[in-house]
Amino acid sequence: MNTVYIVGIGPGEYKKMTIEAVDILKKCDIIVGYTVYIQLLMPYFPQKTYIDTPMKKEEERCRLAFQTAQKGHDVALVCSGDAGVYGLAGLMILLEKEYPGCRTEVVAGVSSMLSGAAVLGAPLIHDFAVISLSDLLTPWEKIEKRLLYAAEADFVICIYNPSSKKRADYLQKACDIILNKRSETTECAVVRNIGRQGEESVCMTLKCLREYRADMFCTVFIGSSMTKRIGERLVTPRGYNIEKF
Amino acid sequence: MNTVYIVGIGPGEYKKMTIEAVDILKKCDIIVGYTVYIQLLMPYFPQKTYIDTPMKKEEERCRLAFQTAQKGHDVALVCSGDAGVYGLAGLMILLEKEYPGCRTEVVAGVSSMLSGAAVLGAPLIHDFAVISLSDLLTPWEKIEKRLLYAAEADFVICIYNPSSKKRADYLQKACDIILNKRSETTECAVVRNIGRQGEESVCMTLKCLREYRADMFCTVFIGSSMTKRIGERLVTPRGYNIEKF
Incomplete structure (x- = not known):
């Protein structure tokens, strides 16, 4: 079973992430997210493959995360603040059944x-x-x-x-x-x-x-x-x- | 100026704290809080002076934090979840003016x-x-x-x-x-x-x-x-x- 972690990264500053979010981002080899948040993360986690999609491409972003996980990668989909407040945790859980072998796990963050x-x-x-x-x-x-x-x-x-x-x-x-x-x-x-x-x-x-x-x-x-x-x-x-x- | 940090520690598990909360608790020599939360923290931050007060002693707990800071200590007042959601951040800011030389800083955490x-x-x-x-x-x-x-x-x-x-x-x-x-x-x-x-x-x-x-x-x-x-x-x-x- 491949897990896609849906990670709330807080407002953007490294120190405002939870220990858990940092541990998971360190562990994952691929990080998927909206372009702006990817740019915030890159300096903190330099040796990763990043996949970014622009605003309004939320469904595409979610599907990319699942497709990448199905190839056997450890994947984190990042959201600003908390992924469960106006974030992509909901859409991910709704889409999960279309991607056999994948499961999702939500990692809470500090919402704005x-x-x-x-x-x-x-x-x-x-x-x-x-x-x-x-x-x-x-x-x-x-x-x-x-x-x-x-x-x-x-x-x-x-x-x-x-x-x-x-x-x-x-x-x-x-x-x-x-x-x-x-x-x-x-x-x-x-x-x-x-x-x-x-x-x-x-x-x-x-x-x-x-x-x-x-x-x-x-x-x-x-x-x-x-x-x-x-x-x-x-x-x-x-x-x-x-x-x- | 002595700062009392009002720190949300999240639900209790170490990894669900923010990096910032951990850094501040490491830096402070005195940690004040409700007995149950103090017991959660003690294993993670062993070499600290802890001051705990029971439930319904919130005002006393806040005043202890200020009084300790006035003696020149670095003090953290801890709350479960986020200190700003049904926590003590409000009472602390209201009491601040009674303690000259003290200022308060709220450190957000993951509320339940x-x-x-x-x-x-x-x-x-x-x-x-x-x-x-x-x-x-x-x-x-x-x-x-x-x-x-x-x-x-x-x-x-x-x-x-x-x-x-x-x-x-x-x-x-x-x-x-x-x-x-x-x-x-x-x-x-x-x-x-x-x-x-x-x-x-x-x-x-x-x-x-x-x-x-x-x-x-x-x-x-x-x-x-x-x-x-x-x-x-x-x-x-x-x-x-x-x-x-």
Whole structure:
């Protein structure tokens, strides 16, 4: 049985990978992934065969990983963050039965909600929802509904894929939906290039977030009604005598 | 300036820590944490001074970390999973200003939603909500409201702290709320002792989950309407020609 490891590499910095991810990448002779992540990994694991495919070629990338494993190689398919959060772990498991002799194993990594939250302080200490604004694979109406209910339930909301060239106004649209249920002064933040060169974070109100020009390197955090700004950090208290703070 | 590192150690197994977490624990001379996690770490980092406090002594534990740092030590406060998800990162940042000369730095780790999802396959590929059923620090009415809206929005729901001795029927109550909005046949799963000795997972319908006796070592996953069971694994597809599967 040939195993394809589906490895979450975290935000990109070597030290933010798990020991397990590093061990598996060392062990595998072939590493498959999206071009940008392959370029991040190459300096750390120099003596490997890399197979990279561009964005939107996810199914092709998955099939390449299986086909290579069927030839007897130890293969890792890498995803940024965690392979199980908007990553390829799902598609791989669904495709597995088409490749007899292959099995898949998912190796968890630090998703950008967690690495971004660490940069900001502690916005996700309490209940939260994670929503992608990409409507490539999801109807926009479903995304809108989730934003509305998440706002109404007073979750902290972490937004993946807040914007792209073709979806320049999606974050604004999302903020408008949330503003139906939540105050303009709700504490929010954007973290950009998490764990990579040029990492930056900025805290702002929901009103300001509506005007913010996010790009595909941003992860967005919208606080609950409890979320507080402490200097340049965000904290969602969990109830430890919070009236004191 | 003395830094207290707030370190998420992942589910407990050494290899599921990040390189960064290991580097910081090696560097610090004093490690503060909940008794159970301290016992997990001691074999990996033998020549350290450990300070452990029992459950429900969270504020005391945080203050001990600061007081020790003020004496000039390099201190790590450890949390299981990620320190920023139901962990102590929030309380530490709120308390920081009471300890002049101290600063805090959060080091992200693999939270049990991610390590549990990897065991199960890929339940969290698409939008999801994370809810704790512990009402020690949150009014139960708020938890109920979040469960209801999360169910209505068709999020995958990951439940932390599903039960304890005093809250033996909370998972049942949560299932009853969700059953108002979702089918009895919704795919669900429980993962127990993630990344520790005795790790086990079991898939079941929402109807069966209602009868399941969870304990405090369990993390519970409730699928969206899209979540599928593939053998003993759960996958939430993301829309890649899913009619094929």
